[in-house]
Amino acid sequence: MLFLQMTISLTEENYIKAIFNLSNSNNIGVSTNSLSNHLKNKASSVTDMLKKLADKKLIHYKKYKGVLLTPKGEKIAINIIRKHRLWEVFLMEKLNFSWDQVHDIAEQLEHIKSDELIKRLDNFLGKPTLDPHGDPIPNEKGKFNEIKSMPLNECKILKEIIFIGVKNHTISFLKYLTSIGLGIGDRFRIEAINNFDNSYQIKVKKNNLVFLSNDLASNILVKIKNE
């Protein structure tokens, strides 16, 4: 079979994105089960799709071994992520959505197919490098500007901190952070660490002290001021 301009379905795009997101920096393949959990499809459905993606040379697939994206597959994944994050910026900056509302809409918008549209959207937004959750936006060539950060619960000393991202992107978590007055870019100070349960007390600007469980702190990505 010959196809000059391979088309990739919305479903295939979502699988490719899932494989990308589940890939670790080490080169361990993504398991069928992890994809099954992530996409909420049965493992047998995942296997079907993996065969198809392998036929299209978008993934490396060997029965029972787990999968990795080919360079071609990775390029597609990164482009979808670029579109997703640019649309999130648009929704937040131009349409005044809050950071907990943008993801679900961007899940739809990321599948719109038009390179010209994304080029112009990028320009319109001033070529942003970070999305509303602090995640890097890959450039036109697919290059990520990696930001070094650590989860708050790895900070063991009382220091001035900058809040630069979230690990968890659920609406409830984002809304909670908003409710305690915490937004990307904010500076705060660790006032106390309870070494029984590793919970934190922080002081956000002029606000009162806020208590954070270790679980909460583990989903807050920070960097230490002046480091």
Place this chain on the structure above:
Amino acid sequence: MLFLQMTISLTEENYIKAIFNLSNSNNIGVSTNSLSNHLKNKASSVTDMLKKLADKKLIHYKKYKGVLLTPKGEKIAINIIRKHRLWEVFLMEKLNFSWDQVHDIAEQLEHIKSDELIKRLDNFLGKPTLDPHGDPIPNEKGKFNEIKSMPLNECKILKEIIFIGVKNHTISFLKYLTSIGLGIGDRFRIEAINNFDNSYQIKVKKNNLVFLSNDLASNILVKIKNE
């Protein structure tokens, strides 16, 4: 079977939109063949879908009789058109696309599902009432602000004219109009009508005379100045 929030697939949306666009002001049902031509699907496929849309109470369907939208179906159609035209305005006004580029991208964007998004987009654009092709944008309640216009080839007298819309939306037609310096809102004067082939000569602003075949003129919607 019980469903509280009926979901309508992208394919169903396109059929509903097609039925709306092919419906005349008179109450003659839309034929299977006309839908088949418009959607470039076989008539048998159309029949299958009509049965499904009828089951969902979105159209009135009687075998061999042609179809009409129910009020519910019409509401859906108008909402899709509203979204399409708002996105066209966005693409043109904010992203500087030309009027011949916006339609194809809007065909994708019109299917994005989020009432909140459209409300905010509408506000962001300043609640426009016309799209880049001069077509009216229905308001949130689905009301069209009908503009009275006539095809240029129905003007039989030499008069000052305002160009307010196009009947044909193909890229080549729109590009041609651009090439002769004609855009929505422009004023021009009919300088001559050749009564052999009903072709027109018009003068656009300070430009030279432009020759328009009757076919071309029939796709240019105008109103007569001061009327």
Place this chain on the structure above:
DNA sequence: TTAAATTTTTAGACTTACCTAAATTTATTT
């Protein structure tokens, strides 16, 4: 008003993207 042409529907199949149930392979325990 019958015959021919056209339109529309029905019947049966195919593809995509899912599913359940039953193998099969790989990993973990005794």
Place this chain on the structure above:
DNA sequence: AAATAAATTTAGGTAAGTCTAAAAATTTAA
């Protein structure tokens, strides 16, 4: 090193949306 458990694949099915070919209904023309 078996036995058991877990992960993965295969086999067989379903629903949505398409198709071709054939039958039926409607329209048009003789």
